[in-house]
Amino acid sequence: MSLRDIARLAGVSVKTVSNVVNGYAHVSPETRAKVEKVLAELDYRPNLSARNLRRGRTGVIALALPELDAPYFAELSRFVIDAAAEHRWLVVIEQTDGGLDRERQALDGVRDHRVDGVILTPFAIGAEELAARTDDTALVLLGERIHDGPADHVAIDNVRAARDVTEHLIGLGRARIAALGAQDNSASGTAPLRLAGYRQALAEHGLPETVAKVERYHRAEGAAAMAGLLALDPRPDAVFCFNDLLALGAMRTILAAGLRVPEDIALAGLDDIEDGRYSTPTLTTVAPDKAELARIAVDLLRQRIDGRPGQPPREARAGYRLVPRESTLGR
């Protein structure tokens, strides 16, 4: 069964069938549906391996992120895999643990160019090293703080999101608002952006800052850092944690100490992972549009793979919204 036969049955041109089979854009939804109906009836399966070899492609992209077992990254990965499937791409997942060596490996096209492109969430690697990169594997940066940098980049506006959360806590009458999640060890993480947004809001209202640092964004570190904040005199009456995992760890420490959330200490996170929708109290957070982040990242990568080298890097923004819940509003 040739493309010509399929074109005849679907009543479209051979070129259109080719566009649909290859997952290219520029086909109207109606035409695409018509062709796909014929393909389904014929149980047509393109020989992808052969075609990819011919085009010098593997049909595989890599998603390199710090850790798959952090719920935010697991949820984001689901959307990236779904978006990639629209282009008939498989997604290899590489875990960097935020380590410099493993991020460098991912940048080199994941172990000897076995992938067509890489979506990277960097933590340890810096803008300078990225700019000096010689490997030409297509690259998109997802969700960190390297802006106007050396590669296509998509993220939410982290400064504004952090300012929104802090304004929310100020609006509830809290005056001793701590930030939990500053980091010394990250070259590319979002911590400095979130810290900047927190500071902007406090400065506008003439409120003092209290900043607790962590190395990684895990529940255990949120729990430990919160114990440090509880030892302050006076202790904070609100805490903005730089992600939901830190906030859920902090919540455990507060409740285990016999204090109430939000009556004694209001608590907010960022990421909107599902855990925070079922905790008691439920967790106030910022919900990045993860589906949009994934879709934009995959689209940018697609254009980078199909495009000419030397095109200038692009910046894209995904949306977010503040989601106030019981941990700040009460029940």
Place this chain on the structure above:
Amino acid sequence: MSLRDIARLAGVSVKTVSNVVNGYAHVSPETRAKVEKVLAELDYRPNLSARNLRRGRTGVIALALPELDAPYFAELSRFVIDAAAEHRWLVVIEQTDGGLDRERQALDGVRDHRVDGVILTPFAIGAEELAARTDDTALVLLGERIHDGPADHVAIDNVRAARDVTEHLIGLGRARIAALGAQDNSASGTAPLRLAGYRQALAEHGLPETVAKVERYHRAEGAAAMAGLLALDPRPDAVFCFNDLLALGAMRTILAAGLRVPEDIALAGLDDIEDGRYSTPTLTTVAPDKAELARIAVDLLRQRIDGRPGQPPREARAGYRLVPRESTLGR
């Protein structure tokens, strides 16, 4: 720099260098370390794409599971990716959503044989269809209830684990113990095994059963099913949820109704996801040895890929342990 040069520098045979570079077994840890030291000093990077092509291999395996954003699968995936990296394999993740069509696709070697082997956690597909499979892509089944079946298989002893949890609740003096998580729609899920273990324990003590069904193992369904159990008169004094997500959803419903865990209702799950270690109260659960599950699955797949066709399927067991926490023991 040839294998011969490397062998000379490491003081071993060319065959041994080849075994190390290819990630084969049969090399002592000391010898492997010696060779890898030389490889590292020389910054040797094998041309994997070329070698894989020569061997008719892609160097990529697929992990097909219902959903990456369920924390149990995210945690398990981390271990599978780590275990596969020891063999220099990349891991493509396919999400089946427990759907029959997508499980069939995964069984066909993931879209046109672009992978060397598949590790599948089936839900909808049955033993009969698996036995009738004609595709010869290497296959290992991970963590479901198809036993003595058509493919290599590794899981924990789900019947015994469920019986252990139920015995734990009985040992605490609970007499109206409900099970939350039975399923009608699964051909291969673990629900029937966990139900069997629950029933065994109740039968031994002459206690009555109460069973709540769900379609999927999500927090939302645990929360909804728990609302149904709260409406019973008398209501249960303990609930064994068939996974931790269901239990965390159920916990939310109980606490939001103004009842106490475990004073009014003791609660236990299964999976030991991190969420349950930081909830208030912390969640009693069963901890499957996920690292061992992953390691065995990857080892079985490796042997299946390297072995001769027609070797009989093997059954393997990974360990587990009961982890009592505040949701049954109190604080």
